[in-house]
Amino acid sequence: MSVASGHLIQSETRPALKGRVSATVAALDEAVPLPAPLAAGLLAAWWGLGQTYAAAGIALMLVGAALVALRAPGRARELAVDRA
Numbered sequence: 001m002s003v004a005s006g007h008l009i010q011s012e013t014r015p016a017l018k019g020r021v022s023a024t025v026a027a028l029d030e031a032v033p034l035p036a037p038l039a040a041g042l043l044a045a046w047w048g049l050g051q052t053y054a055a056a057g058i059a060l061m062l063v064g065a066a067l068v069a070l071r072a073p074g075r076a077r078e079l080a081v082d083r084a
Contacts, residue, residue: 005025013021044052 009018009021009025040052040056043055047055
C-alpha cells in the first residue's frame with residue numbers, strides 16, 4: 001500500500017470501516033498484479049503489442065474520466081476550506 005492510498009483510506013473512510021477498507025485494498029494490491037502479466041501477454045499475442053498498449057491507455061483514460069465525472073461537485077472546495 002502506498003502512502004497516498006493509506007492517506008486516502010485514513011482521511012476518507014468512516015472509522016468503523018477503516019479496517020475492512022484497509023484489508024480490501026491490501027488484498028487487491030497483492031492479488032491484481034498476479035494475473036496481469038498473463039493477460040497482457042495473451043492480449044499482445046492476440047492483438048499485437050501496439051494495440052494492447054493503445055487499449056490499455058484508452059481504458060485508463062476512460063476510468064480516469066469516469067472517476068472525475070463521478071466525483072462529488074464541491075468536494076475539492078470543501079477540502080480546501082477545511083485545510084485553510
